[in-house]
Amino acid sequence: MDESRTTPLHRWHLEHGANMARFGGYDMPLWYPAGARAEHLAVIEAAGIFDTSHMAVLGLRGDGARDLLQRSFTKDLDRCQGRDKGPLPVGRGVYGVFLAADGTVIDDAIVYRLDQAAWMVVVNAGMGALVGGHLERQGGAGVRITDYSDRLGKMDLQGPLAARILAAVLHDPGPVLAGMRYFSCKGGFGEIQTPMPVRLRDGTPLLLSRTGYTGEFGFELFVAGDxxxxxxxxxxxxxRDLGLLPCGLAARDSLRTGAVLPLSHQDIGPWPFVNNPWLFALPWGDGGKGFSKDFLGAQALRDDPGDAFTLPFAGFDPRKITVGKDTFVTDLRGDTIGQVLTCVTDMAIDRVGAIIVSKATPPAAGRPADFKPRGLSCGFIKVNRPLAIGDVVVITDGRRRIRVEIRNDIRPHRSARHPITSML
Known part of the structure; x- marks a missing residue:
């Protein structure tokens, strides 16, 4: 087996008792001494930081960069902003997918417009060379593609107190954070630059993005690796005095699943990108009929919608199963109808009567004063038939059978889209 790669924070993780494991070719922390449950809850109630330096970053520069992305990336960069479907402006980002010609997923990504002819593409660990090569094969006259993988440092600061913590480390935080909208970015360093500089109190330049992979309010911070x-x-x-904890991949996985966010190459992958909860990544035309542009893989999606249906689920208690090749979905009669893609426990939620309630749910929306969640299993299944919201199926690994409910959402009252004025 190839030796694992490491991030610039690897030594810190080891020195602070992290439980480590290989992920995406990197030796990464799963959890720290506080434990995955405490880390998950910290992000719901206070804040957590995640080492995400394993993520790959591509820079695209040149007059043809926009056209290259427009035909290679699913989102329509001319019609993706706001209710009026405006073009992606400088300082904003958008989520979408890179597809192969057959409509299957190469990787998902966030594409940021840094300047008129400069773009940043953030893809998954180990995917920089593959996605960069894919873009080069699509052809782009005058486009320079730079793979910054392992040359940058990246961390995520997530949770309702993230802005307060960030304000304490930024130089002149008022203008930086003022009006910073979801999926916007400011600052930069080296060749990665937006028009507005952002610096830490010690003068370190950074790129700050109001994004994340938890469903909660927060930021991603990009700096030079050193x-x-x-x-x-x-x-x-x-x-530290606000309850901030370092968090590992276990909490990242349970948080993103409760927020109904996919893990590429697990929940989306080598099957057509249709019949799933993330179709907002496609460039739907007016009225949700047809695509507003042509893009690689579009014809395959139009020609063959496929017979696989990816659906979110939530259990009725914290029990979960370990996902593997022998993990299946059955109907209530016991007939196998599909496979389990992800199964975790979101420790911040539980059922109160007929509804799912989170530790972040306001009392007026159903959270009892003495609410102490046990947690609920949740995840994604891929089945061979459409199922209705509220349908109950069984997930099994051969040893344990768990009844779960098909959902259109899992953890309620997430904070990712809250206005920044309410978070300061």
Whole structure:
């Protein structure tokens, strides 16, 4: 087996008792001494930081970069902003997917417009070379593609207190954070630059994006690789008295699943990108009929919608199963109808009567004063037939059988889209 790669924070993780495992070719922390449950709840109630330096970053520069992305990426960069479907402006990002010609997923990504002819593409760990090569094969006259993988440091600061913590480490935080909208970005360093500079109190330049992979309010911070450890320690110190915890991949997985966010190559992958909860990544035309542009893989999606249906589920208690090749979905008669893609426990939720309630749910919306969630299993299944919201199926690994309910959402009252004025 190839030796695992490491991030610039690897030594810090080891020195602070992280339980480590291989993920995406990197040796990464699963959890720290506080444990995955405490880390998950910290992001719901206070804040958590995640080492995400394993993520791959591509830079695209040149007059043809927009056209290259427009025909290679699913989102319509001319019609993706706001209710009026405006073009993607400088300083904003958008989520979408890179597809092969047969409509299957190469990887999902966030594409940011840094300047008129400069773009940043963030893809998954180990995918920089593959997605970069894919873009080069699509052809782009005058487009320079740079793979910054392993040259950058990246960390995510997530949770309702993220802005307060961030304000304590930024130079002149008022103008930086003022009006910062969901999926916007500011700042930069080196060749990765937006028009508005952002610096830490010690002068370190960084790119700040109001995005994340937890469903909760927060930011992603990009810096030069040799600056990530000082940044990590500075943020940790600023948030220590506010309940900030370092968080590993286990909490990242349970948070993103409760927020109905897919893991590429697990929940989306080598099957047509249709019949799933993430069709907002496609460029639907007016009225949700047809596509507003042509793109690689579009014809395959039009020609063959496929017979696989990916659906979110939530259980009735915290029990979960370990996903593997022998993990199946059955109907209530016991007939196999599909496979389990993801199964975790969201520790911040539980059922109160007929509804699912979160620790973040306001009392007026159903959270009892003495609410102490046990957690609920949740995840995604891929089945061979459409199922209705509220249908009950069984997931099994051969040893344990768990009844779960098909959902259109899982963890309620998430904070990712809250206005920043309410979070400061």
């Amino acid at each position: 600056r990530i450890e000082p940044l990590w320690q500075t943020v940790l110190a600023a948030g």
